Amino acid sequence: MNRSEIKIERIITYRRILLKLYNDGEKNIFSYQLANKCQVSSAQVRRDLMDIGYSGSPANGYEVQCLIKSIAEFIDPDKKQGIALVGLGNLGRAIIDYFNGQSLKLEIVALFDKNPNKINRVIAGCHSYHINDLKEIIIKNNIKTAVISVPSTDAQQVADVLVDGGIKGILNYAPIILNVPDSIYVQNRDMITTLEKVSYFANYNNK
């Protein structure tokens, strides 16, 4: 069974769409319908679902609820996962206000900053701590995933502390490439790179 990044991302996207369908009361869906909704081919959908071990029926397609359950078994951790967020600036606050409640198994449970004015507060139900306490707190709470939203000047040192505290996955919004051990999964979400790419294809696709 292949667990490449691109496949996992598609499967997570299927679930997002299926959850919406489920809320709308849909009971069944065919591969080509799911495919349309997320702009992949129906063969791709069937292949992906085959890989997670879920089977549909030729006549009724896939059962939305069962499929959601199968994806959860394939993707989700057993227990709820706490997430740490470092950097309570504009972006960090936008994320906190937005994220909790959006994902079944994931929750931001600890916030960190170095600015004394921003620590020891409760933002969107979540406590903020000084960055110096990070290691202790993420170990105590068994936090394995973190979001970095500090300026790029500070991102590497924050990453070092996170790694030291046992973090295994980082979502990095700072526009630098972090130097971390190979065993750590890093997802960079640099907006400059992204917009440059979008702008490139906006122009290039229409020459």
Added chain:
Amino acid sequence: MNRSEIKIERIITYRRILLKLYNDGEKNIFSYQLANKCQVSSAQVRRDLMDIGYSGSPANGYEVQCLIKSIAEFIDPDKKQGIALVGLGNLGRAIIDYFNGQSLKLEIVALFDKNPNKINRVIAGCHSYHINDLKEIIIKNNIKTAVISVPSTDAQQVADVLVDGGIKGILNYAPIILNVPDSIYVQNRDMITTLEKVSYFANYNNK
């Protein structure tokens, strides 16, 4: 010459790193050094640079300044590109405060919202308009790229207006998959999907 998304993204990333090196006064770099800094193989770097038509020297590697210029010729639009941003909530404001000045050829030049309290203002040097005026303004300013940061309930209708106004590329932060013509390039940046992926690999890589 191959212009796949993944290759373009790498090339844009090379430039980001090269610009930093250039500011630090670096004159030359070898493929393996650039490769290290962005976690790809040196063969990959050489292949990518070959594809954009830039040649280094075996003894000195690549000249940082020339390489930046070659990448610009390959990637950049001829003229500065204006970008529209729709949705002046938490995320939208964080983006405006952050983005302008970060990229040489790209600039957010028009903001849109539907809330009357948020229109006809200047935020970070940029004017905000009512969403109803979007088409007129993006046409007048020849805007081809837009950022969507409205709630997911409104994202599709915003996308429709953008497409109607001639937008060719969209960076979408709302957690839905937009339905747009094939000729429009869309980059989704749904944070829930992303964090679920990071959490998955944080756990899975260390089973």
Added chain:
DNA sequence: TTTATGCTGTGAAAATAATCACAATGTGAA
């Protein structure tokens, strides 16, 4: 029952992407 229909699941093929591996080359030391 039987048959027609329109899916699924999946080997096989095709397309795409990454790596290998090495001749060619420019440089500096002797």
Added chain:
DNA sequence: TTCACATTGTGATTATTTTCACAGCATAAA
């Protein structure tokens, strides 16, 4: 000059990802 060396540029190879295409199947209609 000559030679040793480290790196480039790239054809060939390998790996990965996607698509094709169709047998097999569940259902509904006759």
